[in-house]
Amino acid sequence: MRIGELARRTGVPVPTIKYYTREGLLPPGERTSPNQVRYAESHVRRLKLIRAMLEVGGLSIAAAREVIGEVDSPRRTVHGMLGVAQSAVTKAAVERGTEEDWERAEHEVRELVRRHGWAAKPENPGWKALVQIVVTYRDLQRDDLLALLDTYADAAGKLAIAELGALADVPSTDGKVEGVVLGTVLGDAAMSALRRIAQEDVSGRVQKRPHSA
Amino acid sequence: MRIGELARRTGVPVPTIKYYTREGLLPPGERTSPNQVRYAESHVRRLKLIRAMLEVGGLSIAAAREVIGEVDSPRRTVHGMLGVAQSAVTKAAVERGTEEDWERAEHEVRELVRRHGWAAKPENPGWKALVQIVVTYRDLQRDDLLALLDTYADAAGKLAIAELGALADVPSTDGKVEGVVLGTVLGDAAMSALRRIAQEDVSGRVQKRPHSA
Numbered sequence: 328m329r330i331g332e333l334a335r336r337t338g339v340p341v342p343t344i345k346y347y348t349r350e351g352l353l354p355p356g357e358r359t360s361p362n363q364v365r366y367a368e369s370h371v372r373r374l375k376l377i378r379a380m381l382e383v384g385g386l387s388i389a390a391a392r393e394v395i396g397e398v399d400s401p402r403r404t405v406h407g408m409l410g411v412a413q414s415a416v417t418k419a420a421v422e423r424g425t426e427e428d429w430e431r432a433e434h435e436v437r438e439l440v441r442r443h444g445w446a447a448k449p450e451n452p453g454w455k456a457l458v459q460i461v462v463t464y465r466d467l468q469r470d471d472l473l474a475l476l477d478t479y480a481d482a483a484g485k486l487a488i489a490e491l492g493a494l495a496d497v498p499s500t501d502g503k504v505e506g507v508v509l510g511t512v513l514g515d516a517a518m519s520a521l522r523r524i525a526q527e528d529v530s531g532r533v534q535k536r537p538h539s540a
Numbered sequence: 541m542r543i544g545e546l547a548r549r550t551g552v553p554v555p556t557i558k559y560y561t562r563e564g565l566l567p568p569g570e571r572t573s574p575n576q577v578r579y580a581e582s583h584v585r586r587l588k589l590i591r592a593m594l595e596v597g598g599l600s601i602a603a604a605r606e607v608i609g610e611v612d613s614p615r616r617t618v619h620g621m622l623g624v625a626q627s628a629v630t631k632a633a634v635e636r637g638t639e640e641d642w643e644r645a646e647h648e649v650r651e652l653v654r655r656h657g658w659a660a661k662p663e664n665p666g667w668k669a670l671v672q673i674v675v676t677y678r679d680l681q682r683d684d685l686l687a688l689l690d691t692y693a694d695a696a697g698k699l700a701i702a703e704l705g706a707l708a709d710v711p712s713t714d715g716k717v718e719g720v721v722l723g724t725v726l727g728d729a730a731m732s733a734l735r736r737i738a739q740e741d742v743s744g745r746v747q748k749r750p751h752s753a
Contacts, residue, residue, distance in 0.1 A: 338636065338637075372680070375676075375679055375680050376680070378636065378676075379676045379679075379680065382636060383636075383672055383673065383676050385631060404747065405743065405746070405747070406743045406744065406746075406747040409739060409740070409743050410740070413736045413739070413740075416732075417732075417733075417736065418598060423551065423591065423595060423596075424551070440737060443738070444741075445737055445738060445740075445741040446740075446741050446744055446745070447737045447738075447740040447741050447744075448740070451736055451737050451740050452736055453732065453733035453734065453735070453736030453737045453740075454733070454736075454737060456729060456732070456733040456736075457730065457733040457734065457737070459596055460596065460726050460729060460730050460733065463588075463591075463592045463596050463722075463726060464722070464726070466588055467585070467588050467589070467592070467718070467722065469718075469719065469722060471706045471707075471709065471710060471719065472706070472719065472722055472723060472726075472727075474706065475702060475703060475706055475723075475727075476730060476734070478698075478699065478702045479699065479727075479730055479731050479734050480734050480738070482695040482698060482699055482731070483731065483734035483735045483737070483738040484738045484741075484742075485691075485695065486691065486692065486695055486735060486738070487735065487738035487739045487741065487742040487743075488742055489688060489691045490688060490739065490742075491739070491742045491743055491746055493684045493685070493687065493688055494684075495746065496684065497684060505680070505682075506682065506684065506685065509676075509677070509680065509682060509685055510685060510688075511739075513673050513676060513677070513685075514685075514688075514692075514735070515728075515731075515732045515735065516669060516673060517670065517673050517689060517692055518692050518695070518696065518728075518731060518732075518735070519629075519630075519666065519669070519728045519731075519732075520630075520666035520667070520669040520670040520673065521666065521670065521689070521692050521693050521695075521696035522666070522696045522699060522700065522727070522728065522731070523626045523630065523664055523665055523666030523667075524653060524658055524660045524664050524666045524667060524670070524696070525656070525658060525660075525693070525696040525697045525699070525700035526622060526626070526700045526703065526704070526724075527622070527623075527626075527658075527659075527660040527661070527664050527666075528657075528658040528659050528660050528697075528700065529697075529700040529701055529703075529704045530618065530619045530622050530700075530704055531619060531659055531660075532659070533618070533619070533704055533708065534617065534618070534619040
């Protein structure tokens with residue numbers, strides 16, 4: 328198909344398609360004559376994936392480029408793809424608090440990971456983010472919120488098994504790799520959205536009880 | 541205490557403290573003489589809360605100001621605080637896809653909410669975000685990822701009960717209100733971080749099995 332049809336099929340304007348190609352997100356089409364370029368079905372799908380990453384997932388062009396680089400890598404694996412996608416969606420943690428606070432929080436995170444029997448490394452992009460959260464909760468003496476982390480971890484463990492299980496049922500490697508990208512980029516957003524809806528429900532019920540604030 | 545001690549105690553530089561005061565995030569100290577202002581313990585705590593929102597939670601100054609406005613409101617309730625905090629952390633969803641896609645996805649979200657027995661309104665900031673995610677998964681024909689939403693919803697329901705339950709045990713309204721802010725602003729980040737660590741674990745185990753990608 329020509330670029331006009333690609334634009335119509337995906338809802339992405341022609342100049343934006345050209346921009347994504349220049350930025351290395353979309354592979355160029357096949358030049359069939361000096362002023363004609365042909366695009367394939369794979370371009371439709373790739374454009375939808377790019378749009379999901381940038382517009383729904385809120386990734387930067389640079390982060391999306393890194394993810395796409397791994398998607399297109401001949402050496403890609405599902406496990407490697409997960410690491411790249413996770414790094415792309417995780418904002419760098421700001422280190423605040425004293426060295427002592429950090430060491431204590433790092434120890435707590437290590438203990439939590441051990442308690443849940445997880446084989447994971449401190450290089451995991453979630454690790455430092457979690458340490459920063461523990462430092463913050465400690466700083467504000469919110470032991471009640473710290474105690475919730477084990478409940479979150481139980482839920483996270485169950486979700487990871489369900490997610491990777493769903494992925495195992497996808498027949499093609501292309502489908503698996505795309506599933507990792509979407510699951511990582513949009514899975515967090517889906518979980519946050521559902522948490523807000525569930526919280527509204529529970530909070531509304533609490534509010535209706537007599538003598539509650 | 542004087543501003544210098546407030547800065548030392550919280551690790552927030554004096555010009556930043558003044559900036560937060562000008563922006564309406566931090567109440568001004570009490571002027572005790574023409575060139576002396578006195579700050580209280582409540583300023584220490586408020587500064588830590590502001591820092592958690594801006595630096596760990598990634599909120600904008602405008603979003604943090606809205607949250608603080610509700611924290612300081614004489615008419616605040618825990619339920620109302622939750623709504624304001626949720627809106628502050630939820631990025632506006634970009635509407636992509638045809639009107640028909642949206643209607644279908646809205647119907648699916650309504651059905652999901654009904655299935656889980658939740659009393660929640662489409663005005664909930666998570667609702668539109670979830671519709672956008674359903675539109676995206678449908679557009680890419682990822683029924684496998686759509687099917688996971690019920691698993692996420694089960695987890696979200698359990699977490700909401702645990703979160704609101706922990707809050708019920710906090711004796712003061714101040715503590716409850718601060719707990720809602722922190723739980724909303726940092727709770728999502730904590731859950732995302734733990735999901736990454738759990739996913740690394742499960743993905744690593746799958747990878748070690750023979751014949752897996």
